[in-house]
Amino acid sequence: MQKLEEKVAKKAKRNFSMTPKKAATMISAYSIGLFFIYPYINMILTSLKPHGELYSTPTKRLPVDWQFNNYLDVWSKAPIADFLKASIVVSIFATLLVLLVSVPAAYYIARNRFKGRAAFLLLVLATQMFSPTALIIGIFREVKFFGLLDTWLALIIVNAGFNLAFAVWLLSGFFASVPVEIEEAAMVDGCTKFSALRRIVLPVTLPGLVTAVIFTFVATWNEFTVALTIMSSPQRQPISTGITTFVGQYDVAWEYLFTTTAIAIVPVVILFISIEKYLVGGLTAGSVK
């Protein structure tokens, strides 16, 4: 049924005929697409200019002398390798921590009704709505209390805490979509509950897991306020706060600043686009569809 619809849609595409209305749709859609990526195009073009061209008059949009070398030189201009390492480590471990706590929780709430279930779900939903920003003084003092200021561990825990809600909501939807009967059959065949989860349920819910992983990774990668507040030593900063070291300087090295942001933005954009289909469902907790 689905397939047939797709075929019809494809055929319609092939027999595409241009009407004025279609043309207007296309032109406005392309312009809007361009509008939303233009700042990033501008960023990449600026990252390819030599420093002398930044303020040249008359202003040119394209570099005259394309400096692809900026992408090699930037590594020695600022400790970007350190920034990236911090971001990668923190994002990976925050993601693992989110999986570790959200998979069992999501599975259990999808499969069982228990006293306190509704309260737990409300708490998770409320967590999703909070960003660390409003609580930052409390977070700062707690991190200080545990002696974790300026550590990756603190960043990992805080980021995991604020992102687990997305994973719990999304995954419980996926788990609920696996018929209990299949799972029970596996258990009859001698699987334990955990191995039934691992062998039967996890493969089916793989898209949900991938989405949760990418979403948490990207959200942690982009997190700014907490990192700004609790990280102080330059060599331990993640990339989101590390780049501000360029901005503070008197003569901002925009070309190197933008090579760095390009390096930081492009991979996560690609990851994010790959999970487009599932993003909205996880963020709005199933209330839209």
Place this chain on the structure above:
Amino acid sequence: MTALDVGAKGAKVAGVAKKRRPKNSILNALPWIGPALALIIAVVVWPAIELIKISLTKITSAGALEGFNGLENYRMLFENPDLGAIVMRTLVWVGSVVSITVILSMPLAQLINQNFPGRKFVRWAMIVPWAASVVMTSIVWKWMLELTSGEFNLTLRQLGLQDQPVDWLRDPRYSFFVLIWVAVFVSIPFTTFVLLAGLQSIPNDIIEAAQVDGATSWQIYRGIKFPLLRNALLIATIINLINVFNSFPIIWALTRGGPGYNTDTTITFAYKMAFVEYNMGPSTALGVINFAFIMLIVLIYLRVTKATRGQL
């Protein structure tokens, strides 16, 4: 029906007999949901309680606590002559960014829901500001709004709309509007995709039936799509309210709330007091007020989603 009632009875029985826990006892759930619960308590509940506690405590600029202080921190906050303007600006900030975002996102969602060649790429382009770090996007805008070589002034100059370049971020006449512009730019993608999901959930046959009956596309939008979009619209609006209120990186990266307190919202002002001016007491009081405001919107959100989801 009473999974809950049975649970309550079961718990009582368990309390008396203690031999076998009923299946739906929360104790059975704890090994599964416990770690998530612990993480939420550590990262959200603890800081919230800490914040409220400190707001009622005398605290030195170095962060040392010197005993219960009643509402002294709140009194100091409300005596701050800048507070009134900052609260007003926060309301304008949230109100304008959210309403402009939602109003612009509706036709955009409708547009990228149409069938046209290259639709996939347009959607991908629209995801970029959502995926990219907000602070990095803000820094890119800072460059585009730059006085002499920025794209903004360059384009206006080339279109013949500008004689003198404008210093968008430092000129107090413009800086706040520029922040609103950037905030709308980063909020539209998420909002549009939520509305797109809403549009996609409308069954095709309803629309086809209307077409057969000779409805124009505007009539279909007004009469069928718009009413069915109400939930998506509500959710998108509430999530945006919270995100925009919490929005710290845009303001911090572009103006730091300056010049002076000219572009501060209550969120950046609380941050500035705590971590720049080391004026901890009133900062925690404002933090609690910010927290209470978000809590209020969260409660509205919970009501709305509960209503739309039927039951949890």
